[in-house]
Amino acid sequence: MRQVYLDYSATTPVKKEVLEAMLPYFTEKFGNPSSLYGIGLSAKSDLSEARAKVAKLIGTDEREIYFTSGGTEADNWAVIGTARAKKAKGNHIITSKIEHHALLHTCEYLEKEGYEVTYLDVDSKGFINLTDLENAITDKTILISIMFANNEVGTIQPIKEIGEIAKKHGILFHTDAVQALGNVPIHAHELGIDMMSMSAHKIYGPKGIGALYIRKGVVIPNLLNGGAQENKRRAGTENMAGIMGFAKAAELAEANLDEHIESITSLRNYFAKEITSKIEDIDINGDMEKRLPGNINLTFNYVEGEALLLYMDAKGIAASTGSACSSASFTPSHVLRALGLPLEKIYSSIRFTVGDFTTKDDIDYAVEEIVKIVEKLRSFSAFNKERTW
Amino acid sequence: MRQVYLDYSATTPVKKEVLEAMLPYFTEKFGNPSSLYGIGLSAKSDLSEARAKVAKLIGTDEREIYFTSGGTEADNWAVIGTARAKKAKGNHIITSKIEHHALLHTCEYLEKEGYEVTYLDVDSKGFINLTDLENAITDKTILISIMFANNEVGTIQPIKEIGEIAKKHGILFHTDAVQALGNVPIHAHELGIDMMSMSAHKIYGPKGIGALYIRKGVVIPNLLNGGAQENKRRAGTENMAGIMGFAKAAELAEANLDEHIESITSLRNYFAKEITSKIEDIDINGDMEKRLPGNINLTFNYVEGEALLLYMDAKGIAASTGSACSSASFTPSHVLRALGLPLEKIYSSIRFTVGDFTTKDDIDYAVEEIVKIVEKLRSFSAFNKERTW
């Protein structure tokens, strides 16, 4: 059966060039970069080149890149690290209601320890309000953590303005850029970002590797204690193959950023246009301008999302109701809730994300099948235009 | 030039079968196991099979295995997690002076927060004393963490007896089994172990993946907060390829454990016999009975270790002065210090570890070259039998 993957935000396949860059590190080049002999030293210098490639994608110095086991670890490290480092200054953190669970649950963990967290509201498109942000700042505020771009509705926040506010008040600014990386031009220094989380598997790299950018001069304690790796700031034998894969993925993303954005945006727009013209009563969630290029989030009114997904799966079409890690839990999306959607619309919403391997044919096939599925599901739905709850 | 790798304790190459088990997960089978569609669901069931294979190697239930980014994360999680979980009961941790830095530096981190840590002495072979252990227990003791087998001198601790003492006093028992895994038969339940750290890259699996076994009923808070992965106890998109590689490596280790131990032990003994018979004034550190099969730690009196390693490297022979992650730092081994070696002997000590790809020919070549190197270095050494400082 035909397979059409429209869930690139959940994870991406590893590109051929990326896998090729990784392979030697499992076998011939398996040395531990901390070792003093040949294969160890050459691993060490490859590690430094890899760091430079990731740094280049986000416009920083390579010594500001610390490899982690993924976006989740980077988020935990930035938030818990800042909380511990700035204990003497204060205990207040500002974030938003639409952050990824890696951020939200870390904040909740700190709340149990007595930290105070402000979760900023967002408007109906998913943007935080800069005045709200500034009003939330107290002299106990130690961290502003606002995601670069949202994983469900794709909304891109006014990062530069947030950076300026943080700087004005002398507060550290962290951003979860897991979804933005490779999809939006990022120059961390110019944007005034102090810490930024990244993950390789969202940009055609392997799962289980990511990084935290920490601006020079920002000091937070380690999350993982142990050996002297990562300039003594993140212990554990380096995941060399993963790092080399991440670096290759970053290099490709950097080289093709403009084309990638252009082609993905036009595919996504084509999909949105086709599906909304062929199915009535669909809402588009989020903003159409400041939005991740591959993302579209649709409410198929009167149709339940999980049923729709399973029918789609039966036709080989993969998409999801929200973030992958909560999709199995059937809790309504906290992001759509924050955008103000009523429960019945939340349960009818699906995120589609196109990526570098998506073709126009894939879109045509998906639209054709989804039209049939929605028709079928609506034909026996308890709800419709007239029959509301 | 001929390459002879004698540093399997630092890291191992990935076995062919292991790499093959990993490859599909980078490309066709790249799905996120939290996703509800086809490739997500099949990833989820593969994940559960993988967990079962790791569980089988250590005689536990698969639901007691939590994948982490490696041994370091597992150590940090067990120790910090227990510290947080048992705060109300007490603040005292017992460990030993010869633990890996992943354990020691985590303890030091907790000491800064007010926790108290007893670092047990070891005898000249590297064994802790069980009476010392029992005497160190107070009613504030919340954790005993003693490594299964030491990474520098290979000494295997009396784990079962430690487990009994822990149980008798109602204290949690964690062991860092990163070096023991796949080299010693381990039945975690029978040994009374509550938590155990493992790492794939020491058993011919990939770097950047490991696990913490947590006995059913033991509750510690998460180290990484976020998504609902790993039964909600360890967040972050699963490193599927890494996990499949770890599982394959565990399966191979389990199937061949007896032969592996036998052949590695005999190679190691052959190396030890050859080298000590051809070079005079060598000491063997550690115990020859309760020792990791592949490990031998030798003091080449009157010869400085780093110089020896580099001469060996020039002949393609790889070994190390101690744990890889501290070898670049030139601090004398804390393990050999705890065994009571004077500084000049510590600086003259080298760890060799043989592994599954080591041949008798490799050993013969290494011995022949090392004999020449030691002769040369001793010819202009500032020390010898007569000329001590």
Add this chain to the structure above:
Amino acid sequence: MYCETCGSGYTNDVMDHFQNPRNSGHLVDADGEGKTGDPECGDHIVISIKVRNQRIEDIRFLVYGCAAAIATTSMTTELAKGKTLTEALNITDDDVANALGGLPENKLHCSLLGPTALKNAIQNYYDRISDFKKCLMYQD
């Protein structure tokens, strides 16, 4: 093997002197002998010299130390050989490190061992001749 960015690893010259140390050994009929050691890293050095007309006519060294200690001491003896005692006393750790094309950050301290042992050897030479002079005077 040497990384320009972080200064980690050894230069080719260091590796050459390490693998082919010049003037290694000990002069049994030395005119002066100097020792030094670094208690931190356990490295030790012995330099012995033969002096003719205030010049270092021959020089040898023994070393227990890392690659950098071996290379820097070897280089020290190269720099000192044939020099007058005054010139030899002016050899610094920087001279030695520079002559080898640099050393990693955490190995810079190794370059102090050679010049220090050399100074001690020259001092020892002076001590011996003044003892000898004292001895002659006594006979007078």
